[in-house]
Amino acid sequence: MEKIIEEVTGWEFLQKLPQEMCGFMLINELMTCGSQYRIFTYNNQNARRSFTVLYDKATKDFLVRTVIGLTEFCDISFITGNLAALEKLLTDRMEKTLWGLARFEPTCLCAQFAAKKIVEWTYAAQLPKQLSGFELFITPQEPFKGLNGSYVIIDYSDFATESNLIVNYNIFRDQFFSEIRLRRTPLMTAEFDAKTLPDLEERLKNNLNPTLEKLRLKLQ
Incomplete structure (x- = not known):
């Protein structure tokens, strides 16, 4: 875990994250919670929705946890084993995912x-x-x-x-x-x-x- 924390702490991608995206506000966490290391969260408090990027020591994977109200689940499309792949996934998909969390799209x-x-x-x-x-x-x-x-x-x-x-x-x-x-x-x-x-x-x-x-x- 120590190596992952060191790698994440120096991750330049974090410095480029906008403070607001699709109505979600950025929370930089960089904190250990049990066997997980929470990196950052985009949170929409009024809509009771959030998108959290973390590392799980048990599975040795970077993950995204989505919360809608009292329902929480792991978005499997973001699971990856290394930071470079995670950055690409977030660059390609995060804004679209937040947009989908912020509003209902029948299509x-x-x-x-x-x-x-x-x-x-x-x-x-x-x-x-x-x-x-x-x-x-x-x-x-x-x-x-x-x-x-x-x-x-x-x-x-x-x-x-x-x-x-x-x-x-x-x-x-x-x-x-x-x-x-x-x-x-x-x-x-x-x-x-x-x-x-x-x-x-x-x-x-x-x-x-x-x-x-x-x-x-x-x-x-």
Whole structure:
């Protein structure tokens, strides 16, 4: 790790980074967090989105960690084993990636997802903006791609308690499924498992409010 820190500290690319890019503000970190060394972050506090470049001692790779609300994942397109390759990836892709984080672009949706007509789903307009203290953070009209072929299409979050309910659609399984986090601890739920939008609509009508009420009670 010491050699990597020395290499990163003298990395001229860091001196050229703009303080603002696509609405994201630069934070130079250069700090060790466990087995990882955080290099820099572009953060959009109002949108609750960030893009962090780091080195992972366990895997011996440079990585990019993306955060959208309470959802975090590694952007595999930036994984590389050396600083020169990382610089090229960042030069070629970072601004475009930040632009995509800052705004929803329908043309970026894959064909399988677009064919499901989730963005055009009329029921989405009926989803309450607030329920039991949870905010509708992600809507079906503006989903985002997560990991392993899954898109987050609904996210009700309470950021103060770091708790939320997420509904995903997986293009490989052609299935809707949900996740709950209680103070960031994952909880199992099958209340919103569905194969079609009409089925998901029925499950949301029957289960959304009770599920969030139960989650609120667990937080009290």
